[in-house]
Amino acid sequence: MxxxxxxxxxxxxxxxxxxxxxxxxxxxxxxxxxxxxxxxxxxxxxxxxxxxAAAQAAGFRACRRCRPDAVPGSAEWNVRADLVGRAMRFIADGVVDREGVGGLARRLGYSARQVQRQLTAELGAGPVALARARRAQTARVLLQTTELPVTELAFAAGFASIRQFNETMREIYAGTPSELRAAAARGSARTAARTAARQAAGGIPLRLAYRGPCAEAEMFDFLAVRAVPGVEEVRGPRGGRTYRRTLRLAHGTAIAEVDECGGTRMRRISPAGLVCPADRGGDGGWLECRLRLTDLRDLATAVQRLRRLFDLDADPYAVAERLGADPLLGPLVAQCPGLRSPGAADPEELAVRTVLGGPPERAAGLVRAYGKPLDTPDGGLTHLFPAPAELAGADVPAPVRALCTALADGTLVLDAGADRAAAERALAALPGVGPRAAAYIRMRGMGDPDVAAGVADAWRPWGAYALHHLWRAGIRPQGDVPGAVRDPDGAAARLSPR
Incomplete structure (x- = not known):
């Protein structure tokens, strides 16, 4: 543009x-x-x-009316495989907050100066400024959705000092933390009641924004048939389900809950200043989410991982424009607008499950044998999925052991910003993995929307979405070749079109 x-x-x-x-x-x-x-x-x-972050670095403050920092992320960062795209995925996952610019540079394989120069030249902001914008957004969410003391909240958001926190919030939002919290408290009685109800349900209440239409039912169907007992569960009737799972994070653990919305919901403020209802997902919306964290410093990272799991930064308009013109896919796209390509909350977990194969109950046996039990079971959630280091020497199938050994010693890296092509080659070279499993892990575990489908390039860069439309319709991709992605357990094909 x-x-x-x-x-x-x-x-x-x-x-x-x-x-x-x-x-x-x-x-x-x-x-x-x-x-x-x-x-x-x-x-x-x-x-x-x-x-x-670039607007903030240029001295502009966030609009209080449209809250520009709360929009979905750009789908460009999921598509791009260059230095800038990889850096943006790493920053969103909290690498700069945890490891600094030096840690980011090491993961990217460049010097810190090169990373700074490239991001500043293309985005108008360096890694520190981009991470700072992310911390400010986290702090605003905590201010407006929790009763945490401001001092505790500042460090939970990732700020190094109270002074830095106050200065940043004043610069970006033109108000002190206390003023931002008071403004949220002055909202309508309906908003306050809704927030209180979400807080009473447990955890930090959040809204995970997305753009365009979103086929929520199909996304929850996809996750429900793959849910590993003990680590994941889906509760409730279709149209009003809740997806729940445990998360292992940098500083602790979490239980996440994300709700399916079956009907209409209240939308953004209209040009006339009124809050208007809109049809399900037609012009963007959000998924209601609750997070219970053992360490609040993990909040932003947990949110980002859920966004990747539900593919909430997708651009359904660009996908529909490209795939809708295809004779085979056009009717499927029209039948199910906003179909997402679900990712993974934990790429290493997804890789182990894919290589292990079989139904979810098989992975559940692995969880019971080697996963860390929760201090207190929560409904059907009882364990964390075992980390690769815990499986590298365990009595598991040889391909799983080889995969976990490579992950544990750093030979294979599946981080958010890792080199996808290099990771796929390393996966395919492992004994018992093969090209199809490697491509599936690249698509879901690493969130690549441009995975080849064993067909012509006409579907690129949205091959992953093409596959999901075909799987949903029970159609095998044309030109099925050894490197083509297949649904490992065939679960998607068993879901009849709706």
Missing amino acids: DDETRYEAVCSRDARFDGEFFFAVRTTGIYCRPSCPAVTPKRVNVRFFPTA
């Missing part, structure tokens, strides 16, 4: 581009999302930025 096209999107308040770019107004010093309901500024006063 050029700037004139971006301005047209701003004039039409096009929510399709929320998170894909941001615009700032020189005369007000504020930056917004494209769908902001405020009066459209004159073109001469508008600047465009690829990230919220």
